[in-house]
Amino acid sequence: MRQTRREFLKTVAVAGSTAALLDCAGLLRRASAEEIAEIAAEKMGYTYCDGCNHVPMCGMVYYKRGNVITRLQTRQDHNYPNNTICSKGYAQLQEQYHPERLRYPLKRTNPKGRPSHWQRISWDEAIGTVAARLKEIKAKYGADKVCFFTGDPKEMRPVLQRLAYSFGSPNFGTESSTCFRSVSLGSLLLSGLPRPGAGPGKETKNCFVWGVNQSYSMATAMKGLIKAKDGGVRFFVVDPRKTPMVRTLNGYHLPLRPGTDGALAVGMMHVVIKENLYDKEFVDKWVHGFEELKSYVREFPPERTEQITGVPADRIVEAARAFSAGPSTVMLSASPVVHHTNGNQNLRAVLSLFAITGNCDRPGGMVVGPPPILPSTTDGHPVFCRRSDLLPKLQHLRADREYFPVWSELVSEIQVNRLPEYVDAGKIRAMVMFGGNAKMWPQPHLYQKALRRMDFSIAADYFYRPWTHDFVDMLLPAATCFERLAPAAVFGRSVYQRQPVRPLGEAREDWQIIVDIGTALGLKEEFCNGSLEAVINEDLKPSGLTVERLRNADGCMVALPSQAAPKTRKYELGMLRADGKPGFETPTGKIEVYSTILKKHGIDPLPTYKEPLESPVSDPRLAKRYPLVFMTGARVPFYTHTKWRDVPWLSELQPEPVVNLNPKDAGARGIKEGDKVILENSHGHITVRAHLTEMVTAGIVDMYHGWAKQDVNTMLTRDFDPISGFPPYKSALCNVRKAPDNAVI
Amino acid sequence: MARYGMVIRTGLCTGCQTCSVACKMENLTMPGCARTRITERVDATWEIAACMQCEAPPCVGACPVKATSRNEKGVIVVDQDACIGCGKCIEACPYDARRLNPAKGYFSEPLPFEEMAKKAKEANRRHVAGKADKCDWCLHRIASNRPPMCVEACTTGARVFGDRDDPQSAVSRLIKEGAKQIKPELGTRPAVFYL
Numbered sequence: 018m019r020q021t022r023r024e025f026l027k028t029v030a031v032a033g034s035t036a037a038l039l040d041c042a043g044l045l046r047r048a049s050a051e052e053i054a055e056i057a058a059e060k061m062g063y064t065y066c067d068g069c070n071h072v073p074m075c076g077m078v079y080y081k082r083g084n085v086i087t088r089l090q091t092r093q094d095h096n097y098p099n100n101t102i103c104s105k106g107y108a109q110l111q112e113q114y115h116p117e118r119l120r121y122p123l124k125r126t127n128p129k130g131r132p133s134h135w136q137r138i139s140w141d142e143a144i145g146t147v148a149a150r151l152k153e154i155k156a157k158y159g160a161d162k163v164c165f166f167t168g169d170p171k172e173m174r175p176v177l178q179r180l181a182y183s184f185g186s187p188n189f190g191t192e193s194s195t196c197f198r199s200v201s202l203g204s205l206l207l208s209g210l211p212r213p214g215a216g217p218g219k220e221t222k223n224c225f226v227w228g229v230n231q232s233y234s235m236a237t238a239m240k241g242l243i244k245a246k247d248g249g250v251r252f253f254v255v256d257p258r259k260t261p262m263v264r265t266l267n268g269y270h271l272p273l274r275p276g277t278d279g280a281l282a283v284g285m286m287h288v289v290i291k292e293n294l295y296d297k298e299f300v301d302k303w304v305h306g307f308e309e310l311k312s313y314v315r316e317f318p319p320e321r322t323e324q325i326t327g328v329p330a331d332r333i334v335e336a337a338r339a340f341s342a343g344p345s346t347v348m349l350s351a352s353p354v355v356h357h358t359n360g361n362q363n364l365r366a367v368l369s370l371f372a373i374t375g376n377c378d379r380p381g382g383m384v385v386g387p388p389p390i391l392p393s394t395t396d397g398h399p400v401f402c403r404r405s406d407l408l409p410k411l412q413h414l415r416a417d418r419e420y421f422p423v424w425s426e427l428v429s430e431i432q433v434n435r436l437p438e439y440v441d442a443g444k445i446r447a448m449v450m451f452g453g454n455a456k457m458w459p460q461p462h463l464y465q466k467a468l469r470r471m472d473f474s475i476a477a478d479y480f481y482r483p484w485t486h487d488f489v490d491m492l493l494p495a496a497t498c499f500e501r502l503a504p505a506a507v508f509g510r511s512v513y514q515r516q517p518v519r520p521l522g523e524a525r526e527d528w529q530i531i532v533d534i535g536t537a538l539g540l541k542e543e544f545c546n547g548s549l550e551a552v553i554n555e556d557l558k559p560s561g562l563t564v565e566r567l568r569n570a571d572g573c574m575v576a577l578p579s580q581a582a583p584k585t586r587k588y589e590l591g592m593l594r595a596d597g598k599p600g601f602e603t604p605t606g607k608i609e610v611y612s613t614i615l616k617k618h619g620i621d622p623l624p625t626y627k628e629p630l631e632s633p634v635s636d637p638r639l640a641k642r643y644p645l646v647f648m649t650g651a652r653v654p655f656y657t658h659t660k661w662r663d664v665p666w667l668s669e670l671q672p673e674p675v676v677n678l679n680p681k682d683a684g685a686r687g688i689k690e691g692d693k694v695i696l697e698n699s700h701g702h703i704t705v706r707a708h709l710t711e712m713v714t715a716g717i718v719d720m721y722h723g724w725a726k727q728d729v730n731t732m733l734t735r736d737f738d739p740i741s742g743f744p745p746y747k748s749a750l751c752n753v754r755k756a757p758d759n760a761v762i
Numbered sequence: 763m764a765r766y767g768m769v770i771r772t773g774l775c776t777g778c779q780t781c782s783v784a785c786k787m788e789n790l791t792m793p794g795c796a797r798t799r800i801t802e803r804v805d806a807t808w809e810i811a812a813c814m815q816c817e818a819p820p821c822v823g824a825c826p827v828k829a830t831s832r833n834e835k836g837v838i839v840v841d842q843d844a845c846i847g848c849g850k851c852i853e854a855c856p857y858d859a860r861r862l863n864p865a866k867g868y869f870s871e872p873l874p875f876e877e878m879a880k881k882a883k884e885a886n887r888r889h890v891a892g893k894a895d896k897c898d899w900c901l902h903r904i905a906s907n908r909p910p911m912c913v914e915a916c917t918t919g920a921r922v923f924g925d926r927d928d929p930q931s932a933v934s935r936l937i938k939e940g941a942k943q944i945k946p947e948l949g950t951r952p953a954v955f956y957l
Contacts, residue, residue: 058882082878082881082882083878085874085875085877085878086875087875087878087879087882088787088788088875089787091914091915101780101915101916101917102780102915103778103780103917104778104779104780104782104783104784107780107783107784107786107787107915108783108786108787110787110875111787111868111873114873114874114875115869115873116869116870116871116873232776232777232778232917232918233776233778236776236778236780236917236918237917239776239778239917239918240917240918240919243774243918243919259806261775261776261777261806264773264806264807265773265774265776265918654776654777654778654779654780655778655779655783665793665868666783666786666787666868667783669793669796670779670782670783680804690804708802709804710802710804710806711804711805711806712802712806
């Protein structure tokens with residue numbers, strides 16, 4: 018059925034006489050009276066999906082009888098190129114009513130660091146205590162000693178920034194400091210644009226899928242990509258694994274060793290420059306440091322690049338030629354390229370390849386979108402978030418300043434990865450955390466200890482997660498995506514408002530909790546004296562929309578005024594710089610393949626390739642004991658990080674931690690499908706099940722993360738990338754062997 | 763009367779599992795009773811298991827009490843009230859498409875939407891312990907000309923459903939293009955084809 022709610026209501030009103038529905042074959046037909054009666058017995062409402070981490074925010078329809086949600090469906094008039102939700106979306110019905118969902122505010126009655134004893138308290142007591150403790154810490158040590166943190170979901174980021182900065186702390190951080198922000202930072206350094214890469218457009222000839230497997234991480238995007246393939250776009254898949262992207266998109270596979278993306282990109286630039294395939298006009302006019310880059314890439318002829326990356330030289334040449342031949346675009350996900358000790362430079366190398374081939378903001382290349390009227394909740398509007406007026410005055414109090422100077426100059430949120438150090442140094446003493454996870458970093462015990470050592474910490478969540486919540490003072494029950502009003506669902510220039518059902522127990526939506534804390538802290542004006550709707554209206558201000566207006570639209574999409582036809586080559590038109598001059602928002606006004614900002618900070622200004630700190634090349638002695646390259650963090654389709662393990666519809670698909678092994682590596686070790694194995698390296702070991710698949714290249718081991726007991730993060734180091742502060746989730750060394758029969762998983 | 767058929771374009775399957783979970787949500791099948799199962803083979807392709815809705819179904823003949831039958835739409839259905847739970851149909855199915863409903867659900871108590879399904883007498887969500895369970899191509903949906911849930915949910919459009927008697931339908935076209943039945947030598951004449 019492809020119909021909006023309005024059309025649906027109309028359908029009911031006319032009761033089958035003229036109602037039009039789409040049938041199985043996609044043809045219009047009349048709805049039967051029975052059908053209408055069947056649908057009408059239930060009421061429908063709109064929300065958007067909570068299954069991933071709020072990107073892509075897929076539209077969802079729910080049906081309810083009374084206050085009970087009974088069924089879920091994809092929102093078919095949704096703004097995305099295809100209209101589908103994935104397994105995680107459908108499984109939310111089971112999560113919504115999970116018997117273990119938190120229903121009441123809880124306070125700890127025993128010391129932190131042990132299995133929690135919780136006591137139910139009232140919301141008044143909870144909010145009152147939080148406000149009193151934060152005020153106390155502010156008075157004694159300063160407001161900046163409180164860290165405001167969001168994990169999953171991202172929805173409360175705008176209002177939590179507003180709280181942090183209004184309270185007087187610049188120390189707002191998120192899980193993006195292991196996720197998207199490094200890509201964003203690399204792009205800012207290179208071109209001043211916060212978001213690089215784009216999916217294929219109408220004129221695109223080649224699409225490079227660089228380290229992203231959307232068939233698992235964003236299944237909802239696949240129909241669009243398949244359509245692009247059918248329309249003639251040639252796909253290249255750069256990935257250590259032969260993911261479903263290769264087969265489904267008929268992709269040309271460049272199977273590289275994890276962590277060598279930079280070498281591959283530099284090697285491709287070698288071909289592009291040597292064969293004079295680069296865009297000379299663009300380079301002369303808009304690229305800073307091309308001569309330095311040119312002399313650097315000489316060191317990477319295809320044969321040497323093959324030696325480093327494992328990608329056959331002829332494939333490197335073919336890909337490089339294709340890249341420069343027609344409008345080409347690069348799809349990058351948040352993470353894999355940057356989850357290495359040299360990750361940000363590797364990413365800058367990929368983006369430099371893009372720049373010298375003239376693919377920046379040209380039709381079919383990497384097109385820069387129009388500035389949003391309402392930004393996504395990942396960022397929030399700078400005025401509403403108080404990033405534009407309050408944060409600049411607080412910058413000097415940032416906890417990450419001396420540790421990550423490049424990051425703290427360019428990224429508004431703090432780099433959280435050195436939280437243990439911030440706590441040790443007395444820079445952070447309290448934490449207000451929404452959907453956080455203490456085990457998302459390498460050496461997770463250090464983060465648990467940091468939480469425990471704080472004077473005061475609270476968490477809001479759907480469930481009690483011992484590995485995080487045993488280290489906090491208070492646990493608040495968060496409302497789900499079916500129970501939340503804020504924020505509005507913003508999809509470019511279309512907006513709609515969710516239609517929440519009554520929450521379970523006393524669960525409360527994150528925005529309301531934050532508004533309540535702000536009000537109790539005395540920030541009455543900033544938080545509209547506790548009125549959630551008034552605060553949402555503040556957030557909506559740039560659009561002229563209000564809660565009332567969206568409510569009257571009854572869940573339908575409300576269109577924001579569209580702007581003039583989108584333009585490309587905006588750098589020529591002065592549309593990419595705040596001062597309106599032509600060029601890019603970088604110190605030189607050009608694309609800086611030679612970064613003046615990195616130079617200022619004493620970091621190599623060229624996108625130089627360095628081996629991962631722990632690799633067969635950089636540490637051959639260690640590689641003798643641990644000959645396999647260990648990568649983790651790549652998604653499976655039905656989990657998102659630690660989420661969904663307690664939702665049986667999903668967890669029955671993979672009830673135990675599984676390591677993916679190439680049959681050759683398994684055979685050499687006498688390992689069979691389903692065997693219990695020990696995965697080990699010099700940092701730690703875990704016991705898991707073996708799965709044999711040719712999806713992983715021989716010599717590489719791939720293991721999904723987020724298991725509470727068999728935790729991959731205990732096998733990884735805190736060797737952070739000096740530019741971004743990102744941990745090397747994808748280039749450790751390891752070995753695997755059969756576990757004794759009595760080993761416990 | 764339409765003669766329904768399904769074509770699964772295996773080359774488009776990414777193993778995302780949306781079909782199997784969407785089916786769970788739609789039909790609230792019991793633990794262990796997934797009506798379609800996607801498993802990865804060692805060569806990183808996907809095995810897609812489902813009921814073939816055979817035209818000559820061995821399960822129907824195997825049932826000693828005629829609780830399972832091929833209905834007028836060509837869909838193999840189970841009358842749970844007549845079923846004695848002997849398991850003969852499960853043994854007879856060459857496609858491993860049938861299960862016996864377990865006594866226990868996913869949680870110790872039914873969840874609110876499960877209670878509500880009972881109250882509203884949603885037939886497709888009724889599962890009696892000890893009785894045979896199988897895919898019915900979402901009869902409740904095709905009755906109102908909506909495709910089975912797994913087809914609607916498929917993220918790549920790998921599953922196609924329609925009328926095999928209509929030469930213009932997508933399924934007819936794909937069968938003509940070479941979509942094949944599994945184990946045709948058994949003479950079961952499946953209505954599900956793989957391409």
